[in-house]
Amino acid sequence: MTEKPISRFPVPELPDMPEDIRARILGLQEKAGFVPNVFLALAHRPDEFRAFFAYHDALMERDSRLTKAEREMIVVATSGANQCQYCVVAHGAILRIRARDPLIADQVATNYRKADIRPRQRAMLDFAMKVSRSAETVDEADFAVLAEHGFDREDVWDIGAIAAFFALSNRFANMVSLRPNDEFYLMGRLPKA
Amino acid sequence: MTEKPISRFPVPELPDMPEDIRARILGLQEKAGFVPNVFLALAHRPDEFRAFFAYHDALMERDSRLTKAEREMIVVATSGANQCQYCVVAHGAILRIRARDPLIADQVATNYRKADIRPRQRAMLDFAMKVSRSAETVDEADFAVLAEHGFDREDVWDIGAIAAFFALSNRFANMVSLRPNDEFYLMGRLPKA
């Protein structure tokens, strides 16, 4: 286990956390075997912790026509462009697991245009990158391209809203210098025994 | 009242909104005399509405050493750089009111380096812009500069977290093409009678 700091800011001890936050963290520990550092770093600010994960879950756990793997592709592609180490490493792991593909995350993080994805997913990531990097130029023509690939308005909201949420998340992680847990690096890279 | 659409996405009618959301919107109507369009556009997605405003309030309403006017300066400067019409117009109005200064918002939105602000506020905005536009390069030297201006670690979190939150907000508003309410343009420009 690394002794390196996980945040530039103070990280509270479990007993000092509000009950609901401690409960969520203990649940993660039990389920995953470790606590992703973003939970610990944000516990420094309980109200922001609650809003952040409520927002995250509203987008990433909702009943959507985007698969969970596709949503993670959006996270990994935009986080790569924003040079967010925590998000690329942690969500890269989740993407590998969701997509059951050990190669996809490194491909999408480095250059999604060359990843093993379908044309529909390529169009999805083109739009996500536009929202992430030059949202001021989004216009109706973008919606038309997505419609050609079968995305309806709700799907487009999902794509754009995830890209927008991780624009926040990437900046937060870079500001606090959030360290990815060592556990993430290998997750999803080996075939299940 | 304008007849122009306020969002590219469906906007629910008041009776169709969940109770808590309708209540907040009616409260705004009563207090301000109109409902800022971001509330109506986000009501299309109740869970995202709740998380968005919980996050907003956690940052903008919390007990902080940054004044409320200073927090709005961060919003206006970064939203100007991100070309977010809704955020510049709506938060420009709030900034004028909070700062009791009819000129400050237009100055900060266009080029904060030439605004009528104090050196401490200039340093605050330099950091906010860095988080907003190139967070991957934030490092300890930035924290040292802010410390020289009397900002402690909690203040820095506040500055960076507000810049990060509005990175989300700017992208959301540009994606949905959120229209600023006509009422905002003149707010805070006239001396109180």
Added chain:
Amino acid sequence: MTEKPISRFPVPELPDMPEDIRARILGLQEKAGFVPNVFLALAHRPDEFRAFFAYHDALMERDSRLTKAEREMIVVATSGANQCQYCVVAHGAILRIRARDPLIADQVATNYRKADIRPRQRAMLDFAMKVSRSAETVDEADFAVLAEHGFDREDVWDIGAIAAFFALSNRFANMVSLRPNDEFYLMGRLPKA
């Protein structure tokens, strides 16, 4: 009246100005009730003053198929992109008056793609922005797009020449740190009594 400096450079007193420049300035004072600071700052260099305003008038006062409001839209959009506080505030005021629209200037300055303008005006501003920000890539295809919107060659010259002139003006204003007169901020925002 503000006591803040209007320029980084010396500003001459009226009695020390050449007769033609003093006359123009006194005429402005009489007509508008105040003297826009760009006249005072440029009076430091009489020959440049004369050439600057001769150029300005040749473009902005000429008999053109572009309306005066459209010409001001070009100024405001490109000055916003160039972060020129003086030009956005001063010409924003003139645009509101010329267009008889209290909202248009803030819209165009922040993100002209979302302003309440016609498709023809959108094409005009797309070209103006290209001349302002990446003129090296202008080619015949741009002229063809403008022709589709009914702009002839003389109109295109007008659009491009205004964008080019304010590329100069924006840089001059930023170099001298030209301060907008307080009077501009509210002009054109209130209905005529």
Added chain:
Amino acid sequence: MTEKPISRFPVPELPDMPEDIRARILGLQEKAGFVPNVFLALAHRPDEFRAFFAYHDALMERDSRLTKAEREMIVVATSGANQCQYCVVAHGAILRIRARDPLIADQVATNYRKADIRPRQRAMLDFAMKVSRSAETVDEADFAVLAEHGFDREDVWDIGAIAAFFALSNRFANMVSLRPNDEFYLMGRLPKA
């Protein structure tokens, strides 16, 4: 003589020009042996012609502490950055002649940081490039650096104003696709017999 068009816009015949413009052009023909194309292209708009050259002469012919060669360095460096073929070729010729140096123009146009110039001239060009490319960030620290190199406020105005004027000129030339006269390419490259 090339048969290639010198401008995307109509170029008037000498007899159709106003007297003062025809006189200036004939004077150039007599003195230089050819008429630089910028005079012919701008003759399409007499008022703009007069203002442009009045401005040009006010900056480039005035009694300044910058040598004429130094002023041309500013033109060539900023025009290179703006990819203005006419300005680089035409003012490159003038720079070679003013500086009596056949190498200097190609050096400054490509990468002024590696040109055979003095540290004082390097500082001058650093500031000119800042005005040309990111004037919104000019601040007092830039003036301090220039002062260390012996530039007073009037010198700084000269540097910045020339960079600003050629920001206009570069954009105009790129918009009209102004063709450099063939004569410029070789001027100043050969030792005087």
Added chain:
Amino acid sequence: MTEKPISRFPVPELPDMPEDIRARILGLQEKAGFVPNVFLALAHRPDEFRAFFAYHDALMERDSRLTKAEREMIVVATSGANQCQYCVVAHGAILRIRARDPLIADQVATNYRKADIRPRQRAMLDFAMKVSRSAETVDEADFAVLAEHGFDREDVWDIGAIAAFFALSNRFANMVSLRPNDEFYLMGRLPKA
């Protein structure tokens, strides 16, 4: 084994390759158990193959004061910035092995400023990135910073020459759409049994 194409261009069969190239490729097959795709793609052009690997070996195999791991850090950091999927995946594997560190490659590829490296290595990568992304601004001040970290002129040549060589390599790989071998993704991630 994937059936996906490894290059947009024809890839020769082993029997059709010149003897020296076939020998090198068979040697790699024997030693590593697979042939990195860059060898197969470049075999399409034998002379370029020979020059490319002669250059590569001259830099990466030479007796240098930079460790082999440090040289691979330069490759991975600059290839990440240039969005070169092949180089990040293949050299990421080599970096993990050379550095005996399963985490280092993903850290350096995404944001080297936050990687587990020493200040000396951070300075090395800052310079490599400058050569890779804005070499036109390299100047003596950069050499002075590197000297403070103990790098002599030969070391600086090594850093810069590796960054320059992979500027070529990244562009070649993106042009031919070079596919990383599946084997690279997991290499160096597991402890040796």
Added chain:
Amino acid sequence: MTEKPISRFPVPELPDMPEDIRARILGLQEKAGFVPNVFLALAHRPDEFRAFFAYHDALMERDSRLTKAEREMIVVATSGANQCQYCVVAHGAILRIRARDPLIADQVATNYRKADIRPRQRAMLDFAMKVSRSAETVDEADFAVLAEHGFDREDVWDIGAIAAFFALSNRFANMVSLRPNDEFYLMGRLPKA
């Protein structure tokens, strides 16, 4: 002969060079009357010298459907964009000679879009610039455009490989601050007697 340094690094004397390198340099001296400085600067590292010129010759001397003048156009256009003084001046001279055109090099170096070249050459340079400046976005659509202009896959490799090689060369020259020989500036500008 200039006394100015030609490289930031040591340049070996002829007697201290390996025999093959000395022979190539003496051959150049005999043929051209002077030794281009890139040979002298690279002689500091014999293995890199050999690989560099083997690569150069493989691309620039090979039997290709691109004329030698066209290959030099690629070098000059991309080197201009990369602000490489040595490459623009030296290869500008070669381009003038290969194309038997005294104007072409200055045109292509400053803004190739306005050079006296054919549409096919314009398409060639558009692709070369894309490889040089944003290779991560190259895709099949680029190949289709080139095919419309009659370029087959081997031609495209040639264009892209030359752009990639000079991405290396430009960075090397800027890192070592390679000085162009004075002789290059005038070469190819005068009609043959």
